[in-house]
Amino acid sequence: MKPATHFKTLYGPVRSGRLGLSLGVDLLGRRICSLDCIYCEVGPTRIHTLQRRPYMPTRTILDELRAWKSQQLPRPEYITLGGLGEPCLNSELAQIIAGCRDIFPDIPVAVLTNSTLLPDPAVRRELAGAQVVLPSMDTLVQSEFIRINKPCKDVDLNSMVTGLLDFRKEYSRQIFLEILLTRGVNDSEKNLALLREFIPRLAPDRVDVVTMTRPGASPLAEAISDRTLSEWRSALCTAGPMSALSQVGQVNSERNAGMDLASGPVDGHQADLLHKTSEPLSDDAARDLILNSLRRRPQTVDQVRAALGLDGARTETLFADLFAQGLIRHAHELGEDFYQVAP
Numbered sequence: 063m064k065p066a067t068h069f070k071t072l073y074g075p076v077r078s079g080r081l082g083l084s085l086g087v088d089l090l091g092r093r094i095c096s097l098d099c100i101y102c103e104v105g106p107t108r109i110h111t112l113q114r115r116p117y118m119p120t121r122t123i124l125d126e127l128r129a130w131k132s133q134q135l136p137r138p139e140y141i142t143l144g145g146l147g148e149p150c151l152n153s154e155l156a157q158i159i160a161g162c163r164d165i166f167p168d169i170p171v172a173v174l175t176n177s178t179l180l181p182d183p184a185v186r187r188e189l190a191g192a193q194v195v196l197p198s199m200d201t202l203v204q205s206e207f208i209r210i211n212k213p214c215k216d217v218d219l220n221s222m223v224t225g226l227l228d229f230r231k232e233y234s235r236q237i238f239l240e241i242l243l244t245r246g247v248n249d250s251e252k253n254l255a256l257l258r259e260f261i262p263r264l265a266p267d268r269v270d271v272v273t274m275t276r277p278g279a280s281p282l283a284e285a286i287s288d289r290t291l292s293e294w295r296s297a298l299c300t301a302g303p304m305s306a307l308s309q310v311g312q313v314n315s316e317r318n319a320g321m322d323l324a325s326g327p328v329d330g331h332q333a334d335l336l337h338k339t340s341e342p343l344s345d346d347a348a349r350d351l352i353l354n355s356l357r358r359r360p361q362t363v364d365q366v367r368a369a370l371g372l373d374g375a376r377t378e379t380l381f382a383d384l385f386a387q388g389l390i391r392h393a394h395e396l397g398e399d400f401y402q403v404a405p
Contacts, residue, residue: 180225
């Protein structure tokens with residue numbers, strides 16, 4: 063088995079407001095996506111496509127999951143398929159989901175998606191193997207869709223909506239819908255009215271209305287006010303039979319990086335999972351897990367510490383060493399509490 067320092071597809075686990083302790087799986091390996099969203103925290107899309115390919119081979123992913131399990135690394139509550147772009151672009155999605163469930167039969171598999179491939183019945187059938195699907199739909203206004211999501215050729219908003227509704231008819235497990243709002247782009251009354259009508263038709267199990275807290279791919283992506291966020295949450299929470307509305311605070315979209323970071327300390331159940339099911343990490347393994355996680359999204363020392371179950375002083379030392387080596391840097395745009403992998 064590979065040592066932990068050689069993981070290419072796994073990152074985290076990270077604390078997610080929706081999925082608890084979530085182990086991310088990168089199905090792309092590069093910034094490959096059907097959208098080029100202005101808020102994407104992993105940066106601009108490099109390969110803008112709707113073409114499905116085995117961008118990250120099933121064997122590579124499943125070998126790494128087996129290695130994670132054999133080395134008794136921190137045990138997640140969910141395995142979350144995402145990465146640096148749209149995971150449904152991986153043509154081996156069905157095999158990857160089945161392999162995850164075979165290796166970790168007692169850990170649910172979640173899939174993040176921007177909904178662009180849901181018009182394809184084959185993609186919907188593949189996604190149905192997951193226990194939770196987390197689609198996004200930021201706007202139902204065509205002009206806003208072009209501006210905020212910057213779709214590639216042949217992506218059609220109306221087809222996406224129909225595909226998502228068709229998926230709901232075919233899929234009886236949990237759907238968590240995400241809507242990310244940016245100021246002056248998709249926070250219009252027209253979008254709110256359309257989403258309020260759409261959500262009862264979709265009948266998701268949960269709706270998460272979020273906004274920016276980290277720099278996106280474009281300076282046009284700015285956070286909405288707390289008041290506007292509260293108004294949207296109140297309106298969309300009561301629009302349909304959802305069981306929950308996100309209350310994790312203002313967080314950037316988790317769809318590309320694999321998960322969202324809730325504020326505050328890890329709860330007792332999550333801490334028990336970490337400490338009872340994993341052995342102490344070596345410094346080398348801990349450094350590599352930190353780098354893998356920061357490569358996908360900026361995080362604070364406390365967020366990484368809580369997710370990996372590390373001692374506070376030790377985590378500070380590890381971050382200081384990585385910073386001294388030039389491997390990570392302060393994300394100054396966010397304040398010095400956040401770190402990201404150095405370019």
